[in-house]
Amino acid sequence: MDTTEISKAEMVSKSHDVESSWDDDFKKLVQTLPKEKCWLGSDLYFYQGFWYPTRILKAFISFQNHFQAFNSDIIVATFPKCGTTWLKALTFSTLYRNQFPWDENPLLTFGPHQLVRFFEHDLYLNNPFPDLQNVCVYQPRLFSTHVSYTSLPTSIKDSGCKIVYICRNPMDMLISFWQFMTKVQDGESLSLDEAFDKFYHGIIVHGPCFDHVLGYWKASQENPNKILFLKYEDLKEDTGSHLKNLAMFLGVPFTDDEEKQGVIEKIAKICSFENLKELEVNKKGAHISRVPHTGFLGKGKWEIGAIISHPS
Numbered sequence: 001m002d003t004t005e006i007s008k009a010e011m012v013s014k015s016h017d018v019e020s021s022w023d024d025d026f027k028k029l030v031q032t033l034p035k036e037k038c039w040l041g042s043d044l045y046f047y048q049g050f051w052y053p054t055r056i057l058k059a060f061i062s063f064q065n066h067f068q069a070f071n072s073d074i075i076v077a078t079f080p081k082c083g084t085t086w087l088k089a090l091t092f093s094t095l096y097r098n099q100f101p102w103d104e105n106p107l108l109t110f111g112p113h114q115l116v117r118f119f120e121h122d123l124y125l126n127n128p129f130p131d132l133q134n135v136c137v138y139q140p141r142l143f144s145t146h147v148s149y150t151s152l153p154t155s156i157k158d159s160g161c162k163i164v165y166i167c168r169n170p171m172d173m174l175i176s177f178w179q180f181m182t183k184v185q186d187g188e189s190l191s192l193d194e195a196f197d198k199f200y201h202g203i204i205v206h207g208p209c210f211d212h213v214l215g216y217w218k219a220s221q222e223n224p225n226k227i228l229f230l231k232y233e234d235l236k237e238d239t240g241s242h243l244k245n246l247a248m249f250l251g252v253p254f255t256d257d258e259e260k261q262g263v264i265e266k267i268a269k270i271c272s273f274e275n276l277k278e279l280e281v282n283k284k285g286a287h288i289s290r291v292p293h294t295g296f297l298g299k300g301k302w303e304i305g306a307i308i309s310h311p312s
Contacts, residue, residue, distance in 0.1 A: 060119075
C-alpha cells in the first residue's frame with residue numbers, strides 16, 4: 001500500500017469516527033428537547049425556536065455548523081408550501097438564462113428540486129459533510145432552505161450572498177400544507193380543525209410560521225440589498241414586474257433587447273404551474289424525501305368553499 005492509499009484510508013477512518021461521534025452527540029441532544037406530535041403522528045422537536053422531525057433536525061444542525069457560503073451564493077428561502085417549487089423554477093431560469101440555449105432549459109428534463117437543492121432536506125440529509133464541489137452545474141451557486149433566518153449558518157448571514165424569500169397568505173399556506181400531507185398519507189391525515197389547531201400553536205415542521213416570516217421580513221428591512229422579500233399573491237398577480245425586480249436583485253438585469261424579445265414572458269410561461277405539471281419529468285419519480293414530484297405541484301390556488309363542504 002503506497003502513501004496515497006494510506007492517506008485515503010486514514011481520511012475514511014477519521015470521517016467514520018467523526019460521524020459516529022456526531023450520532024452519539026445528536027441522540028443525547030434530542031433527549032433534552034421539548035417534543036410534540038406532528039401532523040403525521042411522528043415526533044417534532046423544538047430547537048432554537050422552531051419545530052423539526054429528527055431526520056431534518058440532524059441535517060439542519062450539520063448544515064448550520066459546517067456550511068461555508070461564498071459571497072456569490074444565492075439562497076432561495078421559504079416556509080413550506082408557500083411557493084417553493086415555483087420560486088425555485090423562476091430563480092433558476094432568471095439567474096442562468098444566458099448559460100444554456102432557450103430550448104434546452106434544464107427545467108424541461110429535471111424538476112426544480114433537482115436543480116435547486118435543499119440543504120436540510122437533501123444535501124445534508126444523509127451526510128454531515130456533503131461534497132458541494134459539483135452540486136451546482138451553473139455559477140453562481142444556487143441552493144434552497146426552509147430554515148428560519150435566525151438559525152441560518154453564520155457564514156450565510158455574514159457573507160455577501162443573497163437570499164430570495166417568499167411568504168404566502170397563512171390560510172392558503174395551511175390548506176396547501178394540509179392537502180399535501182393528506183396526499184402523502186394516501187388520504188389519512190388530521191382533520192382540518194385539528195390541523196388548524198396545530199398550526200395556530202406553531203406545531204408544524206419549521207414552524208411557527210409567523211416567527212419564520214417575521215424573521216426574514218425584519219432582516220429584509222435592515223438589509224434590502226441582501227434579502228429580497230416577495231409575496232406569493234403579488235408574484236402571481238404581476239409575475240413580469242417581479243421577475244424584473246428579481247433579475248435586478250440577482251445582478252442579472254434584463255436588457256432592453258431581452259424585454260423586446262419577450263424573455264420575461266417566456267420565463268413566466270415555462271415556470272408556470274400549468275407548464276411544470278405537464279412536463280414528463282414532474283409526472284414520475286420522487287424527491288429525496290420520497291414524496292412524489294407530483295406532490296409539489298398544485299394548482300397554485302385553493303377554494304375554501306370546496307374544502308369546507310367536503311372535508312376529508
